[in-house]
Amino acid sequence: MSESVHTLAAMPTERRPGCPFDPPKELIEAREQSPLSRFTFADGHQGWVITGFDLIRQVMADPRFSSRKEFMSHHPTIDYSGYEVPPAPPGEFLLMDDPQHSRYRKPLVGKFTVRRMRLLTERIEQVTAEHLDAMEKAGPSTDLVTAFAKPIPAIVICELLGVPYEDRGRFQENIDKFLGGETSDEELIAAYTATQEYLAELVAAKRASPTDDVLSDLTDSDLTDEELRGMALILLAAGFDTTANMIGLGTFALLQNPEQLAALRSEPELADRAIEELLRYLSVAKTFMRSALEDVEVGGQTIKAGTMVILSMNTANRDPERFPNPHVLDLDRQDGGHLAFGHGIHQCLGQQLARVELRVALPALFRRFPTLRLAVPAEEVAVRPEMADIYGVKSLPVTWDA
Amino acid sequence: MKVTVDTERCIGSGMCVYSSEEVFDQDDDGTSIVLRPEPPAELWDAVRRAVDRCPASAIKATP
Ligand code: HEM
Ligand code: SF4
Secondary structure: OOOOOOEEOOOOOOOOOOOOOOOOHHHHHHHHHOOEEEEEOOOOOEEEEEOOHHHHHHHHOOOOEEOOHHHOOOOOOOOOOOOOOOOOOOOOHHHOOOOHHHHHHHHHHHHHOHHHHHOOHHHHHHHHHHHHHHHHHHOOOEEHHHHHHOHHHHHHHHHHHOOOHHHHHHOHHHHHHHHOOOOOHHHHHHHHHHHHHHHHHHHHHHHHOOOOOHHHHHHOOOOOHHHHHHHHHHHHHHHHHHHHHHHHHHHHHHHHOHHHHHHHHHOHHHHHHHHHHHHHHHOOEOEEEEEEOOOEEEOOEEEOOOOEEEEEHHHHOOOOOOOOOOOOOOOOOOOOOOOOOOOHHHOOOOHHHHHHHHHHHHHHHHHHOOOOEEOOOHHHOOEOOOOOOEOOEOOOEEEOOO | OEEEEOOOOOOOOOHHHHHOOOOEEEOOOOOEEEOOOOOOHHHHHHHHHHHHHOOOOOEEEEO
């Protein structure tokens, strides 16, 4: 059965020069060969990489594939031999299976519904306008990441959770370190410890004097302080980095596709579809992993119990069987669906918030600065390394006619 | 067309509401509610989209 299975020799470490939005060519070629490929992890573990849209959906929807942290004991590029991966700390439900996972997710879903997130539109518009005002006042040129892409989602998630925005200096940099893919182990441990200390104080403060926010609401339950800390960490990390990278990279992609940007400008009603297409095309949350709890048939192959699979979400979001002309950014693309927020029980809890943020921020930016353009040649825009869990631009120097 | 949601499976992603606010809503706990169990034909495409997108395969639409 396994004679002619495609093998991916190594996880690529770079994208093609001049193609900062496309998955590395090795992954695109792997998908052309087969929706799943054999892959040997750094410690010699024989696992799989999935690049096909349908197969990733199948795996993410199947409870026989686990997200539990302690089962992620092999890494694609780092040899973990002799190191036992501990289970996820209480509350960090991204890396748990049901029923533990739903203990934490359940009390949160009602706070992130489509309706509730749309109620935030006005506030997000206000925050966006304030940042555009500040950019305009300071004049050209600026780094769009620090002036715009990062602060807007950060302020919104802080307000929603009830984290004083002034406190962000105590954890934002540390959270950046978890996700930026360029941090040494010692730095990571220090960043994690400092963040835990901050969150412990925060949870204690919410218990002592609850305010009108998600974290305070959660103190009125049987969740322990330790669990609340874990939940807050997941929410802050997810809320800080992902949307910020979508705004930064999305701006870059629109500036590189001027005819698409022009269409978005002339037809504001395109915006909802345009945001879905940018989510698909950019897939900033690009790689996830699962571990098989039993033998499972996937795409005609048996994935053996205890075997790990790498899910290449950004490659699957370019699957030609699902999307015609997959490598083209087509803001008017109809009905594609996409995996940018995942699938199955872990599908992004904050997706409706992210949609509102993107829907407000990107069109407002281009309305305010019709002449917005890169201030450096496109090749000089620094992107995150492929190792990073979340892809994006490190900075985006832009300018405009004042 | 008849639309039902298995609320035990639903994980509250809101994808159905995002696909069609005429047919779906979410309750205070984020669980999906079917507003129009027998939607008119002009909403069938949106319902099919919701069935395809639902991350928990919780929505059934029978002809
Ligand atoms: C454009 C922005 C975003 C993208 C692309 C994104 C992507 C994702 C993806 C792919 C997953 C699934 C992970 C897995 O299956 O292992 C996920 C989970 C999650 N996201 Fe997002 N996300 C975004 C914004 C947000 C925001 C703003 C929040 C803030 C509340 C958030 C909170 C979460 C949480 C809590 C989970 C874990 C859900 C669970 O395990 O049940 N995300 N996200
Ligand atoms: S799309 Fe599915 S999981 Fe999401 S709210 Fe609707 S029924 Fe529930």
